[in-house]
């Protein structure tokens with residue numbers, strides 16, 4: 001399962017003094033635990049925002065990231081690198097054969113939202129759109145879901161549904 005970087009490393013989420021609380025830390029352990037229970041390994045995708053703007057950074061909408069000079073190119077480069085990394089793991093794992101079961105993004109993220117990244121239903125997150133396009137170009141068709149940190153329990157049950165869909 002390829003997951004948005006901050007699922008395993010919350011410290012990459014946007015933060016500045018005005019946020020009014022301490023920076024995030026740790027990982028979304030409940031999600032990781034459920035993935036482990038379901039037998040999924042985890043591939044950590046890069047965080048496009050911290051590797052471009054760093055932290056502290058302010059909260060920005062998708063449109064602002066789209067008009068940020070160089071960001072689209074940055075996201076394209078990360079998509080190529082991540083797709084190549086995933087493809088290499090699949091191609092080199094003859095036994096046991098690895099498979100990309102899904103992409104897990106973050107609800108409402110301008111870069112990593114996963115809802116709406118399928119063609120015809122844009123916009124999702126800028127990075128996830130590019131990544132999904134690049135993976136499909138290489139013949140990979142992962143299922144796409146997203147975690148909502150405001151409703152972790154519902155998000156975790158979506159992981160269970162993904163397993164059921166995969167076994168049909």
Ligand code: SF4
Nearest residue numbers: 005006013047109112
């Ligand atoms: S949602 Fe994406 S861009 Fe935002 S912190 Fe997580 S990995 Fe980085």
